[in-house]
Amino acid sequence: xxxxxxxxxxxxxxxxxxIPRGKAAFSVEEAKQIGAELGTFPVVVKAQIHAGGRGKGGxxxxxxxxxxxxxxxSSILGMTLVTHQTGPEGKVVKKLLVEEGLPIxxxxxxxxxxxxxxxxxxxxxSEAGGMDxxxxxxxxxxxxxxxxxxxxxxxxxxxxxxxxxxLNLTGDMVKQFTSMxxxxxxxCVDCDCSLVEINPLVLTKDGRVIALDGKINFDDNALYRHxxxxxxxxxxxxxxxxxxxxxxxxxxxxxxxxxxxxxxxxAGLAMAxxxxxxxxxxxxxxxxxxxxxxxxxxxxxGFRIILADPTVKGVLINIFGGILRCDRLANGVVExxxxxxxxxxxxIRMEGTNVEEGRKILSESGLxxxxxxxxxxxxxxxxxxxxx
Amino acid sequence: xxxxxxxxxxxxxxxxxxxxxxxxTLNCKNYGTNVVAGVTPGxxxxxxxxxxxxxxxxxxxxxxxxxxxxxxxxxPFCADxxxxxxxxxxxxxxxxxxxxxxxxxxxxxxxxxxxxxxxxGPNCPGIITPGQCKIGIQPGHxxxxxxxxxxxxxxxxxxxxxxxxxxFGMGQSTVIGIGGDPVNGTNxxxxxxxxxxxxxxxxxxxxxxxxxxxxxxxxxxxxxxxxKPVIGFIAGLTAPPGRRMGxxxxxxxxxSGTAQGKIKAMREAGITVVENLGEMGAIAKDAFxxxxxxxxxx
Numbered sequence: 043x044x045x046x047x048x049x050x051x052x053x054x055x056x057x058x059x060x061i062p063r064g065k066a067a068f069s070v071e072e073a074k075q076i077g078a079e080l081g082t083f084p085v086v087v088k089a090q091i092h093a094g095g096r097g098k099g100g101x102x103x104x105x106x107x108x109x110x111x112x113x114x115x116s117s118i119l120g121m122t123l124v125t126h127q128t129g130p131e132g133k134v135v136k137k138l139l140v141e142e143g144l145p146i147x148x149x150x151x152x153x154x155x156x157x158x159x160x161x162x163x164x165x166x167x168s169e170a171g172g173m174d175x176x177x178x179x180x181x182x183x184x185x186x187x188x189x190x191x192x193x194x195x196x197x198x199x200x201x202x203x204x205x206x207x208x209l210n211l212t213g214d215m216v217k218q219f220t221s222m223x224x225x226x227x228x229x230c231v232d233c234d235c236s237l238v239e240i241n242p243l244v245l246t247k248d249g250r251v252i253a254l255d256g257k258i259n260f261d262d263n264a265l266y267r268h269x270x271x272x273x274x275x276x277x278x279x280x281x282x283x284x285x286x287x288x289x290x291x292x293x294x295x296x297x298x299x300x301x302x303x304x305x306x307x308x309a310g311l312a313m314a315x316x317x318x319x320x321x322x323x324x325x326x327x328x329x330x331x332x333x334x335x336x337x338x339x340x341x342x343x344g345f346r347i348i349l350a351d352p353t354v355k356g357v358l359i360n361i362f363g364g365i366l367r368c369d370r371l372a373n374g375v376v377e378x379x380x381x382x383x384x385x386x387x388x389x390i391r392m393e394g395t396n397v398e399e400g401r402k403i404l405s406e407s408g409l410x411x412x413x414x415x416x417x418x419x420x421x422x423x424x425x426x427x428x429x430x
Numbered sequence: 431x432x433x434x435x436x437x438x439x440x441x442x443x444x445x446x447x448x449x450x451x452x453x454x455t456l457n458c459k460n461y462g463t464n465v466v467a468g469v470t471p472g473x474x475x476x477x478x479x480x481x482x483x484x485x486x487x488x489x490x491x492x493x494x495x496x497x498x499x500x501x502x503x504x505x506p507f508c509a510d511x512x513x514x515x516x517x518x519x520x521x522x523x524x525x526x527x528x529x530x531x532x533x534x535x536x537x538x539x540x541x542x543x544x545x546x547x548x549x550x551g552p553n554c555p556g557i558i559t560p561g562q563c564k565i566g567i568q569p570g571h572x573x574x575x576x577x578x579x580x581x582x583x584x585x586x587x588x589x590x591x592x593x594x595x596x597x598f599g600m601g602q603s604t605v606i607g608i609g610g611d612p613v614n615g616t617n618x619x620x621x622x623x624x625x626x627x628x629x630x631x632x633x634x635x636x637x638x639x640x641x642x643x644x645x646x647x648x649x650x651x652x653x654x655x656x657x658k659p660v661i662g663f664i665a666g667l668t669a670p671p672g673r674r675m676g677x678x679x680x681x682x683x684x685x686s687g688t689a690q691g692k693i694k695a696m697r698e699a700g701i702t703v704v705e706n707l708g709e710m711g712a713i714a715k716d717a718f719x720x721x722x723x724x725x726x727x728x
Contacts, residue, residue: 127672156532158612158642158679161539176684193536234533263505263678264531293676297668309610309676310584310639313665314707317689320668321706329669331676334567334585335450362586362593364555364569393593395569417590418708 043260045274046090048139050238050256057229059222060252064141066090073115074108076140083107084143087114089135092279094257095125101135104143111140129298136278144252149242150209151175152223154230156261162190163197163230165223167205171242197227211245218251233271234264283347290343293331296351300327302424303348303357305341307332307366315360322421324428327354334365341374346382356427358420359390368392368400376407387412387427391420432559432604433579433624433631434522434548435498439563442467442490442520444511445502446478454502454526454567455481461570463563466494487518498522500556500565508552509534516547523615524565525552532678535613542615549615553677555585555607566607576601577722578714579625581618582637583610583644583677587665591635594711600722603631610677612641618648626656633659633718635710636701638692640666641680645692649699659721661702661714664689 048066055061063080067073077085089101096102101123103114115138124132149171157164167187170178179186187208189201202220211219230238237259244254265272277285287294293309297316302324306312309331316326328351332344348357361371371392379388391414392400404411414420441458445451446468456479459465465481467490474485484490487499499520503511508527515523516538530552542549550557556566560573567585572592578600582588588607595602606621608614618636625631634656638645645664652660667689669675671682682688696703702717704710 156536156613161536161613163536192540193533194540231533234531236532261532261678262674263529264533266506267531295670295673295675297670306586308584308586309680310582310587310637310665311590313639313669313675313680314587314590314663316669317665317667318707326668329673329675362589364586364589365567394572394589416708418706421706421708 043262043265043275044092044279045258045260046092046137046276047088047256048090048137049274050258051253053229053233053258054253054256057225059225059229060250061256062141062144062252062254064139067115067138067140068136070112070115070119073138073140074112077105077108077111080140080142082142085111086141086143087111087118088139088141089118089121089123090137090139091123091128091133091135092276093125093127093133095127096123099123099125115140131298133279144244144254145247146244147247148245150245151178151241152226152243153237153239153241154226155235155237157190160190163193163227165189165191165201165205167209169209175241191227193231197224214249215245215251222251233268234261235259236261283351287344287347290340292340292344292347293329293333294344294347295329297326297328300325301353301355301428303327303351303354304360305330305332305344305348305357306360307334307336307362311360311362315358318417318421319358319424322425322428324424327351332366336366336371336374338370338374338377341371342378342381345375345378349382349384349386354386356387356389356424358424359388360417360420361392361394363392363394363396363400367396368394369396369403372400372403375411376403376409379409379411384409389414389420389423389427391417432562433621433628434604435557435559435563435565437562439498439565440464440466440494440496441498441500441565442469442487442494442496443500443502444469444487444515445504446470446481446483447473447476448502451502452478457570458500458564458566461564462561463565466496487514487520491518491520496520498565499524501525501527501552503527505529505531509538512538512549513541516542516545520547522548522550524550524554524556525615526554526556526567528553530611532613535611539613539615550606551609551614553611554609554614555588557604557606559604560602568605572596573605574601577603577630577632578635578718579603579621579628579631579633580605580635580637581621581625582607583639583679584637584665587637590707591637591663591710595635595714598711598715600714600718603628610639610679612679618644619651622648622651622656626658631658632721633714635714636660636662638662638664639677639680640664640669640675640682640689641677641687643687646695649695649701652701653699659702659717661704661717662696663704663707663710664692664696
């Protein structure tokens with residue numbers, strides 16, 4: 043799960059990580075009021091969307107006076123912000139963060155996350171702050187410091203020192219930084235974060251170390267033990283069809299520009315089926331894994347969500363029955379088709395447990411369902427639909 | 431021969447009294463797996479279809495001589511269950527459960543390194559040596575004994591691979607699902623290394639997907655260490671970056687973990703890559719023809 047910068051900063055504050063003074067605003071009036079309360083200029087007005095690259099897209103402005111706060115808040119709120127992470131369709135800005143501008147001496151990069159390769163918690167830090175860290179890693183990997191921490195041991199003083207001296211910090215900055223790093227480690231582990239990133243982490247002219255930006259992602263599998271973090275979920279940032287699917291515990295992802303819907307059991311087979319649709323000369327309209335133990339109700343809702351997408355010209359159902367028996371799936375599809383009504387061609391490929399019973403149910407249903415004998419046959423039938 | 435599980439495997443099931451645990455335990459037993467015990471804390475003394483249930487793994491091992499565990503415990507308690515089996519000294523632990531938090535798995539993985547246990551999974555279909563032993567949720571009947579070793583991050587995609595090679599008369603030595611989580615126990619390299627050493631395995635299919643760099647590392651390992659023919663498949667060519675594609679580990683981060691990158695690495699290592707899923711069986715037949723052609727082929 044992703045959250046907004048202002049929410050990440052709330053968590054920073056809770057864990058004692060220094061942040062600029064500021065508050066979230068949901069209207070221009072609120073933004074002006076917060077600007078006035080800060081009692082200082084410049085004031086930074088920042089668009090709050092779940093994507094990076096906001097500055098380059100025109101979503102972050104520095105206001106030198108109250109009139110400019112008004113002007114920038116008005117122009118940013120409601121704008122469609124396009125960044126390298128939003129896709130060409132962009133995202134509408136519905137929230138702002140208004141905070142004090144700081145006298146910046148130097149910008150650094152700092153992140154902490156679980157590293158899947160080593161199974162450690164890794165800190166990454168760099169003196170090349172404020173830039174795209176992937177680019178820094180690709181062009182100048184020696185500018186990135188990595189410190190790996192065994193989760194059974196936890197973070198020790200020397201880990202923080204490795205980072206601080208690696209960043210060429212001196213004097214009191216070392217103390218401030220090491221204290222902050224320990225708090226970030228605790229935040230990452232306590233809250234089951236999959237990423238905590240501060241870019242930039244700034245050193246100010248008056249000698250402070252402050253998180254100027256903040257990004258936190260959470261491990262979805264651990265949300266059950268963090269009711270408070272679940273509150274941070276922002277449905278405005280999600281596709282409505284995906285929100286609908288999540289109600290039925292369906293793994294559904296909308297693919298912009300697709301024309302062939304698909305329903306599959308198992309994530310790997312679902313991805314491979316999307317690839318197959320593309321190789322057949324069509325474009326997958328979605329990813330949908332109904333899982334190993336899908337109920338008839340889930341199959342029905344999945345079907346309904348796929349068919350509600352007006353760009354879908356045909357549907358491919360690809361099921362390898364293991365735990366999910368083919369007869370149960372066939373019943374679900376037939377029920378769903380009767381209830382929802384299908385006006386576009388549906389190709390079904392089934393294999394595995396109880397496949398004969400499943401095929402019988404489909405053929406006796408009286409519905410216009412196209413049966414494919416194997417994966418290649420299904421691909422050819424989908425290709426024909428996409429062309430026609 | 432085969433790898434890690436065979437007729438001598440004596441299985442204890444953690445979470446045997448749950449609905450899923452009970453259902454799949456019986457499927458494994460009916461397949462021929464020697465299920466000797468179950469564990470559910472608080473239900474010691476009961477039995478499930480004649481299988482004795484114990485309160486702790488240590489007790490089950492002591493009483494029955496179990497040498498492998500299958501874990502069906504729900505996500506909030508699953509890491510604890512795996513750690514219990516590690517402490518009980520079980521050489522093989524197969525965790526089926528999907529949805530274990532990454533932070534829990536980090537601890538399990540680091541503790542595992544200090545032990546002699548092997549963990550397969552979590553979030554996996556399990557391991558099967560056809561005709562001998564099935565630990566997991568796979569449909570046993572689609573398999574048959576033979577000489578192709580299969581290792582995969584996906585469940586149903588593994589069944590697809592098994593099914594397709596069956597159509598061309600190729601059976602399997604051992605089939606392992608290593609699971610779709612970002613942090614897992616046994617990885618591709620562990621399986622490839624065991625397949626290379628196993629005389630019964632003459633050819634290998636490796637099924638990967640987007641996310642992480644396990645396939646790239648495996649490709650490098652194959653280039654240096656594996657002399658048996660390998661074919662590969664990678665799911666997720668059309669997956670958008672930054673989205674979790676069903677499996678917790680199936681996510682492209684920035685420009686790393688793409689299917690294109692993995693396919694490139696596999697090709698460079700001399701692995702035959704299947705591009706179109708429908709062609710896996712036919713490609714395996716050609717690529718494995720000489721390796722499988724000798725007199726003892728099944």
